[in-house]
Amino acid sequence: xxxxxxxxxxxxxxxxxxxxxxxxxxxxxxxxxxxxxxxxxxxxxxxxxxxxxxxxxxxxxxxxxxxxxxxxxxxxxxxxxxxxxxxxx
Numbered sequence: 001x002x003x004x005x006x007x008x009x010x011x012x013x014x015x016x017x018x019x020x021x022x023x024x025x026x027x028x029x030x031x032x033x034x035x036x037x038x039x040x041x042x043x044x045x046x047x048x049x050x051x052x053x054x055x056x057x058x059x060x061x062x063x064x065x066x067x068x069x070x071x072x073x074x075x076x077x078x079x080x081x082x083x084x085x086x087x088x089x
Contacts, residue, residue: 003020018057019059023063024062031083033058037050037060046081
């Protein structure tokens with residue numbers, strides 16, 4: 001998919017109404033994207049969400065996300081995480 005972002009100056013800032021999801025095959029891939037996107041001024045949030053240094057929101061999650069969230073206690077576990085740790089489910 002092609003997406004275009006336009007620098008429209010300080011009056012138009014990114015917010016959570018536009019975000020991108022990265023589905024990752026394993027923890028190594030989650031760690032890579034998480035570390036890369038939070039570097040140089042990015043901000044961690046909860047449940048796999050973060051903002052990059054430009055303020056764009058991303059969710060970095062495992063490709064088997066739906067299966068993991070069906071496990072008992074998964075929602076509570078996820079709410080306590082910032083970066084998703086697959087082995088904690």
